[in-house]
Amino acid sequence: MKIAIIGAGLAGLSCALTLEKHGQTADIFEQRKEVGFGYTIAELMTPILHAPIDDAVQYFSENHDIHLKPTYNIQKIHVHSENESAYVEGNIGFINMRGSHEDAYEKQLAEQLVHSKIHMDSHVTYNEIAKEYTHVVLATGDPQATQQIQPYEVAFKSCFAGAIVRGNFVRNEVHTWFNNYFAPKGMGYLLPHSKTEATLVIVYPQYEQEWVDKRSHFWEEMLAQAAQTLDQELIIEEEFTITDYMVGRCNYPRIGNTFFAGNCFGGITPFLGFGQTGSILSGIYAAQDICGLGDYETLCKPLYKDYEDSLVLRRAIEGLSNHQLDLVTKSLHNSMVEKIVTQPNMSVLKGLSHMLKPFTSKEVK
Ligand SMILES: Cc1cc2nc3c(=O)[nH]c(=O)nc-3n(C[C@H](O)[C@H](O)[C@H](O)COP(=O)(O)OP(=O)(O)OC[C@H]3O[C@@H](n4cnc5c(N)ncnc54)[C@H](O)[C@@H]3O)c2cc1C
Incomplete structure (x- = not known):
């Protein structure tokens, strides 16, 4: 091979x-x-949409001998809507670094390789590589590469605006904002890297061109809102915007000896856009198939299921007005909700779907 x-x-x-x-x-x-991602930012690794995986870091370590050290564990998520704030406490997941940061997950993975060679600075095309190799794993992080080979169903394209900001942060507390004025049908979030540095981002689907055009304006609003919520001035270190970031899934995880992994497969759960756990899992599964230890399509079935369930939930919350988002935020004060979100092995998709039922018409079965 x-x-x-x-x-x-x-x-x-x-x-x-x-x-x-x-x-x-x-x-x-x-x-x-x-190696890795073009943006040096913090990301959230929460297994909440990949039941029954309760702790992804522990799961990868114990089951696949892949060892990741997150930057911090998250003990509290603050949820802010236009007029309400609430929080959920518990073991919610981890914050980790990406991109050029010395602790980036991709660097940690590369350091664990023993024999495989990484050819850096090599922009290659699938057609070039397919001629020379018996097996190809397409893992470019960009579903456009998949679209050149097979249908890729796009759920939506996302627009991001964000920055590394300086301020005073509580390391294990994450903030989220749900407000259609500056993140239409999307969200804003703040993930601390340290006591003094954090990633602040808005992300929303590009359903209207106007939303893309207004991203700098939305970003200014987010920044002002974050400063107000956290009661401090936030100093911008490095800003970025991303448009046309595709969330979707391929029709076939494997065609012949070509395997589609990570975002090229459809590793992102559309509800909140988490893709790290699904991407790592798809990479592992592709390797298992190549080594004769399983069938990639069968192994990927739970990922497709997570994707579909998560998409139903996303479509449902996209219809919520700011007033309804206030009501959902208010309902987070209910201790039952905390149980749903933080209990090990609980299907959080089902739990959240149940919780949102009074506000929406669809529920994950
Ligand atoms: C701003 C932002 C914030 C996010 N936040 C979160 C979060 O908080 N939590 C979460 O779980 N997910 C998050 N995601 C999604 C998550 O980052 C992705 O799902 C995940 O990185 C996908 O992994 P991957 O291996 O498919 O691609 P990547 O990790 O992007 O790796 C793809 C690699 O392929 C390389 N490459 C591309 N084309 C070629 C080529 N032709 N030849 C050679 N190399 C090539 C790229 O340079 C890159 O190194 C976020 C995404 C973005 C954009």
Whole structure:
């Protein structure tokens, strides 16, 4: 077997690591000069949409010998709507770094590789690679690569605006804002990297061109709102915007000996846009299939299910007005809700769906 992996991100590197553990070596091609994501930001790793995985870090370590060190564990999520604020406490997940940060997950994964070679600064195309290799894992993080080979169902495209900000933060507390005025049908969030640095982002679907055009304006509103909520001035270090970020899923996880992993597969759960856990899982599953330890399509079935359930929930919450978002936020004060969101092995999708039922017409079965 001659195996190529296109993309040294979460999916590609998890795939390479799993291959190594089962005696195979891959050539990994990465277009950048260093591994991974083009944005140096904090991300949230919460397994809440991947039941029964309760703690993804522990799960990868104990079940797949893949070891990740998050920056911090999250003990409290603050939820802010236009006129209400509430919080949920418990073991909610982890904050981790991405991109060029020394603790970025992709760097941690690359350091665990023993035999596989990462060819840096190598922007390759699928057609070039497919000629030379018996097996190709497409893990470029960009579903456009998938679309050149097979249908990829796009649920929506997202627009991001964000920055690394300086201020005073509580490391294990995350803030989220649900307000259609500055994140239409989307959300804003603040993830601390340290006591003095955090990632602040708005993300929303690009249903209207006007929303894309107004992203700088929305971002200013988010910044002002965050400063008001946290009662401090936030100093911007590095700003970024991203448009046309696709959330969707491919029709076939595998075509012949080509495997679609990470975002190229459909690793992002559309509800809140979490893609790290699904991307790592798809990389592992692709490797298991290549090594004859399972069937990729079958292994991916729970990921498709998570995706579909999460999409139903997203479509439901997209219809909520600011007033309804206030009512949902208010209902978070209910201790039952806290149980739903933080209980181990609980299907949070079902729990959240149940909680949102009074405000929406659809529920995850
Ligand atoms: C701003 C932002 C915030 C996010 N926040 C969260 C969050 O908080 N929690 C969460 O779970 N998910 C989050 N996500 C989603 C998550 O980051 C992705 O789902 C995940 O990184 C996808 O992993 P991947 O391996 O498919 O792609 P990536 O990790 O992006 O890796 C793809 C790699 O392929 C390389 N590449 C691309 N094209 C080529 C080519 N032709 N040749 C060679 N190399 C190539 C890229 O340079 C990159 O290194 C966020 C996404 C964005 C954009």
